[in-house]
Amino acid sequence: MRGLLTILFLLLTLVPARALVLDRDTVWRGELSFSEPVEVPAGVTLRVEPGSRIRFQGSGLTVLGRVHAREAEFSGAAWTGLVLRGVGVDSLLADCRVSGAATGVRVESGAPRLEGLTVENNRIGIELVRKTDATVSGCRLLRNSRVGLMLKDGATAGVVDCTFEANGRYGAYIYKSKPRRFAGNTFRDEKVALMLSHYGSDPVIEGNCLTGNDTGVMVDRAARPRLVGNEISGNRVGLYCYRRSDPQVAGNRIRDNEIGVLVAYSSYPVLHGNDLADNRLAIRLEYQSIAWERQKGEAARRQESGRGAFGSRPRQTVGESERRAAVREGFIDARDNWWGDEATRRLVDLGADGNPDFIHDGRDQATFEEGGQNWPLDRVRFAPWRGEPVPFKADAGGNP
Amino acid sequence: MKRLFAILITVLLLAACRQGGPSGVAGTLLRGNEPLAQASVEIYLKADKDRSVQPFAVGSTDDEGRYRIELPPGRYFIIGKKRTETADGRPLMLMAECPANPVQVDRGLLQVAPFGLREMGRDGQLVPEPGTGLDGRVVFEGAGVKHAFVYVYTDRELNSVGPGYGAAVETGSDGAFHLDLPSGTFWLAARKRADGSRFGVPRPGDLNASFGPVTLRSGERIDYGEIALKRVSEERYRQKQAEGHFADTGTALTGRLRDSEGTPVAGVRVFAYLDSRMVGKPVHISDPSGGDGRFRLNLVRGGTWYLGARSAFGGPLEPGEWVGTWEGNADHHVEVPDGQVLDLGDFEVREVW
Numbered sequence: 001m002r003g004l005l006t007i008l009f010l011l012l013t014l015v016p017a018r019a020l021v022l023d024r025d026t027v028w029r030g031e032l033s034f035s036e037p038v039e040v041p042a043g044v045t046l047r048v049e050p051g052s053r054i055r056f057q058g059s060g061l062t063v064l065g066r067v068h069a070r071e072a073e074f075s076g077a078a079w080t081g082l083v084l085r086g087v088g089v090d091s092l093l094a095d096c097r098v099s100g101a102a103t104g105v106r107v108e109s110g111a112p113r114l115e116g117l118t119v120e121n122n123r124i125g126i127e128l129v130r131k132t133d134a135t136v137s138g139c140r141l142l143r144n145s146r147v148g149l150m151l152k153d154g155a156t157a158g159v160v161d162c163t164f165e166a167n168g169r170y171g172a173y174i175y176k177s178k179p180r181r182f183a184g185n186t187f188r189d190e191k192v193a194l195m196l197s198h199y200g201s202d203p204v205i206e207g208n209c210l211t212g213n214d215t216g217v218m219v220d221r222a223a224r225p226r227l228v229g230n231e232i233s234g235n236r237v238g239l240y241c242y243r244r245s246d247p248q249v250a251g252n253r254i255r256d257n258e259i260g261v262l263v264a265y266s267s268y269p270v271l272h273g274n275d276l277a278d279n280r281l282a283i284r285l286e287y288q289s290i291a292w293e294r295q296k297g298e299a300a301r302r303q304e305s306g307r308g309a310f311g312s313r314p315r316q317t318v319g320e321s322e323r324r325a326a327v328r329e330g331f332i333d334a335r336d337n338w339w340g341d342e343a344t345r346r347l348v349d350l351g352a353d354g355n356p357d358f359i360h361d362g363r364d365q366a367t368f369e370e371g372g373q374n375w376p377l378d379r380v381r382f383a384p385w386r387g388e389p390v391p392f393k394a395d396a397g398g399n400p
Numbered sequence: 401m402k403r404l405f406a407i408l409i410t411v412l413l414l415a416a417c418r419q420g421g422p423s424g425v426a427g428t429l430l431r432g433n434e435p436l437a438q439a440s441v442e443i444y445l446k447a448d449k450d451r452s453v454q455p456f457a458v459g460s461t462d463d464e465g466r467y468r469i470e471l472p473p474g475r476y477f478i479i480g481k482k483r484t485e486t487a488d489g490r491p492l493m494l495m496a497e498c499p500a501n502p503v504q505v506d507r508g509l510l511q512v513a514p515f516g517l518r519e520m521g522r523d524g525q526l527v528p529e530p531g532t533g534l535d536g537r538v539v540f541e542g543a544g545v546k547h548a549f550v551y552v553y554t555d556r557e558l559n560s561v562g563p564g565y566g567a568a569v570e571t572g573s574d575g576a577f578h579l580d581l582p583s584g585t586f587w588l589a590a591r592k593r594a595d596g597s598r599f600g601v602p603r604p605g606d607l608n609a610s611f612g613p614v615t616l617r618s619g620e621r622i623d624y625g626e627i628a629l630k631r632v633s634e635e636r637y638r639q640k641q642a643e644g645h646f647a648d649t650g651t652a653l654t655g656r657l658r659d660s661e662g663t664p665v666a667g668v669r670v671f672a673y674l675d676s677r678m679v680g681k682p683v684h685i686s687d688p689s690g691g692d693g694r695f696r697l698n699l700v701r702g703g704t705w706y707l708g709a710r711s712a713f714g715g716p717l718e719p720g721e722w723v724g725t726w727e728g729n730a731d732h733h734v735e736v737p738d739g740q741v742l743d744l745g746d747f748e749v750r751e752v753w
Contacts, residue, residue: 021634042594042605042631058691064594064605078691080666085605086594102666109596124720130596146751152718169753175719197719309717310671310678310708310725310732 028052028072037080040065048072048096056080060101063087067112070094076101081122084134086110093117103127104144107134107157114139119148125167128155133180137161144168148190151177154200160184164193171213174223176200188212193235196223196247204228207393210235216257219245219267227252229393238279241267244297249274253392259284263332263378266293270333275390277340282358283332287368289375290330296371331381332361338386352383423505424470427512428461429480431494435465436517438679439482439494443469446477455479455683458675468509477501480517483714494518528580529618536624537575538590540607544575545629548592548607552579583620587612590627601641604634648698651736655744656693657709657724664693665749668722669713672697673706676731682708695747702738706731709749717752724749 020038028048033055040046040063048054048069054061060080066087074082074096081101084091091112097120098104104122105114111133118140119125125144128134134157141148141164148167151157152175161184164171171190174182176198183206187193193213194205201223209231210216216235219225219242226248232238238257241247243265253275254260260279263269264286276282339347343358350356355363362377369375425443429436442455456476459469478498494517503510538548548571571577571590592607602608607629616622642648653672657665668689671682686697688711699705707726710717717723725732726747736742 039604078666080691086596109594127720132596146720146753150720173719309710309714309723 073097128157129153178203183207241269284360292375330378338390422470426468428514430516437463441467442479444477531619533580540629546573551589553587583618585615651699652741653697655747657689670697702736722749
């Protein structure tokens with residue numbers, strides 16, 4: 001290996017308290033403990049052999065060169081985590097366990113592969129930033145105190161076949177990013193399983209399974225993803241559209257939730273071709289009024305976004321034209337969905353102008369009060385409806 | 401008596417016409433033809449050759465784009481700046497020198513003619529002339545470097561103060577770049593940051609090169625050839641750090657960043673501003689706090705400083721970020737004796753979600 005291979009074979013050795021920069025290709029094997037930051041500079045390869053146990057005390061590992069680790073364990077006390085900075089597709093973390101860090105694995109730019117990792121009990125499990133094109137596949141993100149996986153800063157990473165469970169606030173959080181693929185992931189026992197927030201978060205979310213969470217998918221602040229072929233079942237709220245979010249929702253199975261789709265604050269999702277059967281309430285509108293949006297929406301958003309980091313600076317990161325509701329008729333478009341056998345029978349009796357009991361909208365509650373004024377609650381346009389269940393592609397095997 | 405009354409009236413009128421009160425500068429900043437609100441106005445004592453020092457005074461524009469800064473009589477250089485973002489989230493730096501620089505302040509407020517800020521960055525700030533420009537290729541160890549940034553400066557010294565460039569382009573997959581420019585003399589820098597970012601001090605491991613001057617005549621297009629990047633060394637980085645915002649001057653603030661439960665928070669920087677609104681570019685920035693939450697913020701001098709803390713360098717607050725302001729005073733200021741190190745004790749920050 002370029003004649004400069006160094007093998008560190010240390011057993012519970014504490015490296016002296018100074019920054020350690022690996023100046024040549026290095027292999028880690030066995031149990032190592034570091035009390036100061038370790039850096040792998042560009043041009044240097046760090047290889048971590050299977051079975052290695054690497055501990056950091058108040059420090060962490062930053063890789064600018066190349067890293068190849070398989071079946072290793074990275075842990076520590078008050079440690080910062082692993083940072084992969086601008087590393088290429090030839091960097092690989094596979095089947096490793098990363099725990100106890102501020103951020104388990106942070107990927108800045110570059111395109112490394114994270115495969116089969118178990119990332120648990122960190123503050124943030126994996127953070128993908130600065131337009132990284134990383135690939136995260138088959139990872140388990142468990143019990144991280146804030147977020148299992150975070151994508152931001154225009155990350156275009158692929159996230160496939162991962163499992164998210166019991167993370168503190170969010171399973172996965174997509175912020176101003178558009179992952180090139182977000183598919184085949186499983187979420188359970190999360191407060192919010194999948195969060196998509198802010199203008200620019202408009203990826204395709206496809207073929208994921210979100211069951212047994214408080215909220216399955218939350219779309220917030222002008223995010224406009226496409227949700228296609230996802231299983232969103234057994235949650236308190238299946239899909240929560242909040243604060244001017246307009247997701248396109250098609251071909252999903254949104255069943256057995258207490259509330260299938262909750263729509264609030266000037267959000268106008270388009271729901272077509274979904275299975276919305278057997279929810280206690282299929283769609284509920286809250287504080288949702290096109291009249292309010294016309295009169296107060298822009299001012300409310302300006303007030304909300306008009307504070308800088310330290311509280312005093314008017315700032316507008318997204319123009320109002322990007323956030324203004326495109327649909328301004330006061331209807332939520334939920335045509336062409338399957339509502340279930342019994343619900344469909346009731347729809348047939350009620351007709352297109354009826355007031356089905358599985359939808360809570362302006363037909364049930366004419367107005368709501370906000371700012372000392374009553375505002376008309378929007379309505380759901382549910383007709384025409386499907387006369388038979390929507391085929392769910394995942395049932396046929398493979399991704400929809 | 402009538403004559404005496406006339407003299408008295410004349411004296412009173414003259415007194416009223418005279419510019420009284422404090423001396424300083426006042427004016428309006430524009431973008432295009434529109435007033436530019438919440439922009440910074442920086443006052444320097446020297447010409448642009450020495451802008452790496454902190455400004456002598458800083459003010460900001462109101463909602464009408466107006467500013468008013470009290471200054472002792474003297475000769476000043478006025479710079480307008482505003483950091484903001486485009487609709488798609490791209491950082492945007494607006495900047496311009498006052499065309500009247502240097503301005504002479506004597507007695508009273510000097511009314512400065514309105515001037516417009518231009519975008520420093522991707523487009524709009526340097527208006528290209530037809531057929532005029534510069535082409536080249538950014539390489540490292542002989543290979544083209546994709547997604548590097550090439551920055552064009554109209555002044556050699558601006559290079560040292562960050563985003564004061566006049567244009568910037570990103571290299572293509574083969575490292576090639578093409579810059580459409582007006583005629584003139586330019587200094588250029590090419591940078592490839594390992595973390596992929598467009599801004600920020602080049603860190604160890606980043607790739608960097610400066611070149612120029614390049615003089616272009618109108619209608620002339622130059623192929624500069626290859627620009628070889630060099631890796632920023634730890635030694636060079638430390639040297640630059642010691643010269644800049646992090647330099648130890650003997651006047652400093654220390655303390656411990658912690659959350660509401662008293663747990664130390666690592667990786668958070670403390671920012672010091674001269675302006676109570678704490679907007680724009682801070683005058684001083686600390687290193688990130690350590691695992692014990694401890695920080696040290698070196699200051700160029702004592703006085704009144706307004707303090708904020710956050711885990712990112714700039715831009716909008718993002719989920720997961722730590723942020724806080726010094727709450728020892730309602731307006732977040734602290735008085736620091738010259739030449740002393742003042743321990744603030746605990747500095748609380750909160751998470752943003």
